Amino acid sequence: MKVSTAQAEPATPLAPGPGPGAKGLRAGALGLFSSVAIGMASTAPAYSLAATLGLIVAGVGLQAPIITMLAFVPMLLIAYAFRELNATDADCGTTFTWASRAFGPRVGWMGGWGIIVADIIAMANLAEIAGIYGFRLLGYDSLAGSRLWTTVAGIAWIALTTAVCYVGIQVSAVLQCWMVCVEVVVLLLFAVTALVRVYGTGAPPTSLPVSASWFNPLHVPSAKALTEGILAAVFIYWGWDTAVAVNEETADSRNTPGRAAVVSTVLLLVVYALVATSAQAFAGIGTDGTGLGNAANAGDVLSGLGGAVFGTQGSGWFLTKLLIFTVLTSAVASTQTTILPLARTVFSMAAHKAVPSRFARVHHRFLTPTWSTVGVGAVSIGFFALLTVISGDVLADSIKAVGLAIAFYYGLTGFACVWYYRALLTRSPRDLLYKGLLPGLGGLMMLCLFCYAAFVVYADPHYGATSFDLPIIGRTGGVSVVGLGALLIGVVLMLVITREHTAALNLQRDLLPRHLPALTGVETASRYLPADSRSGVGGDWFDVIPLSSARVGLVVGDVIGHGLSAAATMGRLRTSVRVLARLDLPPDELLDRLDDVVGQNAEEQAAEERARGHARAGPDTGRDEALGVTCLYAVYDPVSGWCSMARAGHSPPAVVDPGCGAVSYPDLPAGPPLGLGGPPFQSTEFHLPDGSLLALFTDGLVQTPDHDTETGLRLLTRVLTHCHRPLEELCDRTVAALLPGPVDDDAALLLARARRLGEHQVAVWELEAEPAAVADARAATTRRLREWGLDDLAFTTELIVSELVTNAVRYAAGGPVHVRLIRDSSLVCEVSDTGHTAPNLRHAAADDEGGRGLFIIAQITQRWGTRYTPTGKTIWTDQPLPATE
Incomplete structure (x- = not known):
């Protein structure tokens, strides 16, 4: 069925697909330098130092430089986790995508929520700082102290940076490169000037010469002070992961973003260590004047130091203003680069169906996320305005609480890396180090920081500006309440949003065979691996169907769609295949009938849509999920050893010779996918030696982000060469080799080892089509x-043979009559002739002279039926063996 698609293309089409590089973003727009610049700009080095250095000094004193450097360690370890995960799966969803594939959609959703919480809270802080410093730069100090005007200016900055992000990643990258270069140059100039003043002329009385003791963490007063200092210092490194969040828009998306993440953290270490050391050497840690311990300057140490370091006259005045301008541009740049990863995280979550699909729209010209970019800007403005109206104290505490969200999703990324690559850690020392030890250690550090901050430091009712009296728990610090509360909101939303994935997965498992039947003709084993992301749970299925005369039907299929509809479609198709298989149809004819079923359902669905007035809904109106489904159906006869199969667009199976272990893929006529029309299906028949192995599989097994189909088939061939191993072991080895990590798409595998029935289990007689043959058939059967x-x-059995042979002699169009007995798990009796007219079961009337024989046969057998052959037909019956057998 064809549906007209002649309509205007929407201005903001949905992302073409959820996979890495398949969402429709502008690929190759960024290089290594741009990525490093974006990563550094996201951390807002000037602002981070201005707002945090004083707090670190207040906690650890002269050890501030080493604390700043120690905070680099967990960040570098997590940067390695980002690098390794991005090399395998360059998805702009980063933590959301990777945690989904490592731990499942629920954990992945919480990882994405952690990014959303951290970025939105940080946006409120950065917008406020941008508003304050904008007024200070222009000399309007009175407006800088007004909450109303700083809020208005902050909203304007968010709107402006959102617009820049909307018009394209390249515009954003150019601005970031210029701003971060100016920022780093000014900071280095400040640090060098301060050290020159310390060791030269004009040093202030508070200055201190640099000492080696400043870099000894053992001099920190207590373990609590050490932990609090590192916790505060971690915040100044946060944001480098933006370089990875724009991976799908980066040239060499698998390698460049990871390198940029590591390089940017190392450069930040150099800048922070140099500025922290020089500022402390110049100003000291006193509590008066420009001392870093002065509580009045704790929120902005650079503005106060600018005039002291550069002076207030001539070029010194200009450099002081330039330093203020640097803090302003740092906050603005970070605001912009905070929108970038946030928008792309939401965009990826929408592409993976974890949030409404509306947020997966891409601008047709700018190739940027539209609804997600505008949406996160609007939400950030609303959150900023709301907290400003509620209380400045709540806003201050929410800014401190951002550290919990940061530690949460960074730590989750570290653990996801270890679990994602768990099967590869023993492959080489490098894999063990960079995929296991370093990310795992980084995750543990982040976990410790999270727990210590949430339940010890931030939970103290005297910490921060607010506190809340919670039931049972009692008085608790507002920072801990806001931080943990924001994450708990994500838990509630996660349970609501991921319920479809859970329902689809449960339905899928319920519709698949729970246990494969134990048959004489084949030994079977199977595996089904559901996708780890919500968008990947589809309708792959497999089945083993007992057929007449000990034959076996093997089927595997792949539904294109995802979610509940795909699982339901899979159940409908699997039931249809089982019903059609019981008609003893050859594979090509079965697929023809199944194709008719799919087409008829699609037509009925389209008619229903038109009747409801939905015909204008678009090109997908009336589309059945079964349209385009691929399927492979095979029938194996253990008596003759012949196997016939046909496929509807599906991959051919692997056939393994039991003698030499050679693996081949039969050249089957492809046939069109179901419901799409095209040439007729064709069956292919070939002989299977006893012990041959058949491997039927869906594309999800051989085509993954780690390798293409050709590589997957090579890996499958390598495993199947060991065909004499137990089938359950072969299934495990296949899954371990081809799908060592998370699964993007459903994967189904069905292994079947062919077994021939022995000659002592089969008896065959050929009889002439004459009345005397009936007695001969009865006698041979009895013997x-x-x-x-x-x-x-x-x-x-004599009664069955007598009735069937009599009918064959009476109604067949000449030719010999064949009688065959098969002793399997039941006793099969077959009578074949050259006629093509099938008998009909009916109740004979009282005055009928015949018509009762077939009715009697149906009563004394458990099953009977007719199977057509190229030379005629075969009527078969199935009787249970005695209990003793």
């Missing part, structure tokens, strides 16, 4: 049943 020890079935 064979006696040899098999099945005398208890002799009477009923």
